[in-house]
Amino acid sequence: MKKKLLILILCFLFCSVSWGESFISPIGFENTDENRRKVISFIVTNVKESYSAIGMDDPATLRMMEKEELRCFKELTKVKDESLLRKVIRDYCAIGMCNYNTILMMYNEQKRASNSELEW
DSSP states (O other): OHHHHHHHHHHHHHOOSSOSSOOOOSTTOOOOHHHHHHHHHHHHHHHHHHHHTTTOOOHHHHHHHHHHHHHHHHHHTTOSOHHHHHHHHHHHHHTTOOOHHHHHHHHHHHHHHHTOOOOO
16 A cells, blocks of 8 residues: 555656647547557657656656556556546646646555445
8 A cells, every 4th residue: 555655646747738739538439549649648748748748758667657658558448437537637737737647556446445334
């Protein structure tokens, strides 16, 4: 849990609020060549903006983060609870944390929390 909280805090600090490309929702994603190019363009632009802002725009870091974002996007296209995913996207994009890694992490946390109760 501490690791996830640290990741969330880092994402909050380093995620760019201004997006060069339009966010591509994984909900109802149609897997076509054109749509795949749009997702890749969005990821490349936003990873570069986010990591350049903190001076970590070396090629190795950028490629690693781009691959992670694409992996998260692909996983998000397979989620079952679309209404929860819509809420997570809306909430986190509204505060400038509109990247697939954060969205996937928070979707999973919300899903886990909805299936648990407070116990003594």
